[in-house]
Amino acid sequence: MAKYDQLKNTLNKRLGELEKSMESDEEFETTELSNIDNHPADNATDLTDKHTRLALRKHYKEELEDIHIALKAIDGGTYGVCSECSAEIPYERLEAVPTATTCVEHAPQAVDESIRPVEESLLNATTDQPVDNEDSRIRDYENSFDDLEEVGSSDTPSDKQ
Numbered sequence: 001m002a003k004y005d006q007l008k009n010t011l012n013k014r015l016g017e018l019e020k021s022m023e024s025d026e027e028f029e030t031t032e033l034s035n036i037d038n039h040p041a042d043n044a045t046d047l048t049d050k051h052t053r054l055a056l057r058k059h060y061k062e063e064l065e066d067i068h069i070a071l072k073a074i075d076g077g078t079y080g081v082c083s084e085c086s087a088e089i090p091y092e093r094l095e096a097v098p099t100a101t102t103c104v105e106h107a108p109q110a111v112d113e114s115i116r117p118v119e120e121s122l123l124n125a126t127t128d129q130p131v132d133n134e135d136s137r138i139r140d141y142e143n144s145f146d147d148l149e150e151v152g153s154s155d156t157p158s159d160k161q
């Protein structure tokens with residue numbers, strides 16, 4: 001299955017990024033919660049922000065699960081086949097959505113997706129975050145992730161902070 005090596009790399013990279021993002025997110029939220037009452041004027045922003053973060057974290061978790069499933073499928077040799085109709089999923093689609101388990105036709109509708117369709121979030125994962133302008137921490141994630149990439153996988157994220 002060397003055919004999917006590239007995608008496997010992408011998935012593993014994304015996996016590390018997500019895990020790091022979720023860690024940072026939990027730390028941040030603990031601090032943030034205690035401050036909400038102190039800034040009544042910012043309440044609307046805080047709430048929106050909080051909502052965004054919660055939605056984002058839910059999204060991360062779901063994506064993590066999807067990635068684990070995809071990696072398992074690659075190792076098991078069952079990757080790249082639609083779970084609905086058993087058709088081979090076009091490589092282009094897998095490139096855009098490495099966690100896809102269905103062909104385009106059988107893709108589940110992302111009605112519960114409050115951030116962006118999964119396809120888009122993966123495509124723009126590190127370059128075009130939708131909440132970029134109101135949540136600068138996203139940029140922090142990227143910078144941290146860049147640091148991580150530079151040192152490879154030998155250091156834990158906390159070593160870089």
Ligand SMILES: [Zn+2]
Nearest residue numbers: 082085103106
């Ligand atoms: Zn299908």
